[in-house]
Amino acid sequence: MSNQAFEAVIGLEVHAELLTATKIFCSCSTAFGAEPNTQCCPICMGYPGAMPRLNRRAVELAIRAGLALGCEIAEVSQTDRKQYFYPDLPKAYQISQDESPLCKNGFLTVSTKEGTRRVAISRIHIEEDAGKLIHRGAHTFVDCNRCGVPLIEIVSAPDLRSPEEASAYLRKLRSILLTCGISDCRMQEGSLRCDVNISLRPFGSETFGVRTEIKNLNSFAFVEKAIAYEIARQTEALLQGNVPIPETRRFDAAAGKTYPMRAKETSVDYRFLPEPDLPPIWVSEEDIERLRTTLPELPDARALRLAQAYGLTVYDASVLVSEPQLADFFEAGAGKTDYPKLLVNLLLSELLRHCASDPFSSPVSASRLAELSQLMGEGTVNSATAKKLLLRLLDGDLDPRLTVKREGLAQVRDREQLLTLAERAMEEQPRAVTDYRNGKSAALRALQGKVMALSGGRADPILLESIFLELLSPHSDETR
Ligand SMILES: [Zn+2]
Incomplete structure (x- = not known):
């Protein structure tokens, strides 16, 4: 299947859990792996009347990410409610940031075999994580421990063009977040995960094709495989004259394929509205400069x-x-x-x-x-x-x-000693000598192996090879 007919246009939305001890709007622990529903309270479970209070450390870590990625930091930003209708977030909305993210207009440089590309980062905003659904047989259980764990969402521009670039971008992002102590980036525990937006267009075209979104990829290999599959799938559809449907898809790692999950949400579906229980986030110039001085070497x-x-x-x-x-x-x-x-x-x-x-x-x-x-x-x-x-x-x-x-493990580098061993190996393995002289250069390895065995693995391999090459050269019979 050819994928040369079209250019892939790829953007990544990366969610990273922030390395705070407590959640973003309450003082519940963020530790991973606790018994289900032992780390939650009326605030993170969204009981009526419970009031959120923003975790200062989460904002600082998000700003740190913004600074490390060359972003502008907003002096004032606000939080918004995003409609969320799944049982893993009982309050039925997620506090996120819509039109005024904390950080915007950054970039990241990625290198692959194809060269180096500067990928624009459109925005970084803070938000709360949802809980987990655990499916057992006919039953589904809800674990709210992860509700309210602080996240940043790092949104790239659609600047990536191949599975390799997307993976390189994600690796680079991970190393920056780790280096700056922003997230532990444990992909297997879900503290770094990635949604991929992807569309195709004819080479040379400036307009975007119809995109699909692949949700929740949690390994570099899955990101590459899911994108490669999606490029092939969309290419085939376009070549047959079909237009891909704008939809959200999931990646099945075992099958190596993506499958439709639901029609793609639009911002209308999210019904964003300003969060009434939290004041705007004010960040002073001094705060920004103070945080900038604490950045480590990138x-x-x-x-x-x-x-x-x-x-x-x-x-x-x-x-x-x-x-x-x-x-x-x-x-x-x-x-x-x-x-x-x-x-x-x-x-x-x-x-x-x-x-x-x-x-x-x-x-x-x-x-x-x-x-x-x-x-x-x-x-x-x-x-x-x-x-x-x-x-x-x-x-x-x-x-x-x-x-x-x-x-007595020191390397044998005595020329005479190695010469004696080499001659002995040649006497004991005349077949290897004949093979070598008949052009089977691999036979040399048998002779070298013999000397290694005789020397208890201690022969200097480079000196030994030069000795064998001399001994086995066509003229060696005459000179010796
Ligand atoms: Zn809580």
Whole structure:
């Protein structure tokens, strides 16, 4: 199915739960995972007569997000009631912001293989979350613990053009929110989720096509898959002369498809009206400047600094800052090794592979990983031994340098010693020698493996390879 006929026009609405201890209009806890309906009160359940009171910290975190994303912060904004008729928000409306959001006109720069794009952020507003519906057999239960948890909704302009860009935008946004301590962005717990608006138009056209909205995507992979599916589906419809219906769709991850949920709401359906129980939100110039000074170094700046200071590739630096804890871990170790690039490799390729589920609770400290990179970089151990030592560090702390000394794990770099072992390997594996000389270059690996086994895995692989290449070269019989 071709998707080259049309250009995709994609905008994202991202909901992020704010990292406050209490809810946005009451003092109930926002902690995740409590027994159902143990963290709610008349205010967040919308009992008649209960009066909301705005959580100052939630407003500050929202402004912080706005500043990190280059937004203008409104000195005065207001809250509005949005009609909401589902049982997971018993008061039947959601307090949000309609025409006067707290932040607007920001941007985010995303990079993909296709290049770099500046994506406009139309607005960021605060609102309350709804509760959860739990379906068991024929029954549906309501858990109101999440009612009133503070959210920001970050709305991008329809500036994204591909599934990869949408995913890159979401990753970048996540790393900024994490770096600034605005949200914990735990997608699996729903504290970061994403609605995608998508339409197609002929290349070169400036007008928008009919868009559909895919609701509540909670992983980067789902965002990419749902958009790719929707592009293919809409392309097929358009090529057959049909116009897609404006509708809200859901993504079924198991099927990898989107399905219609309901006709798309329009703003008329929301029946916004100014929230009568809350005064306007006033933010002074001083407040804004004070919050601006508390912003940490942002991911792009940090990636640039790490790349320059430690000679890392742009890719490695960007992977580090995408997860601020990863960058912190790296920086904690980087000063303790002369080989920061090896440290990055050990961190990103080895440590993460062994504890992908939760790398930050790993027992391996940044200093220990730095010591390993130092041992590798200075040639004391080869990478195979370093990896074995890392496995042992995962089981319990040990001093890598002492262990190498005590257990004789140092790399064999003595040329004569390796030469003897190489000759022995060739004698024991004449078939591999013949194969190699007949053009099967892969046979070299069998010989190298033999020497590795003979040396207890300690041979210097680079020196060993050069020795074999000499021994196996067509002229070696004459010269030796
Ligand atoms: Zn409450």
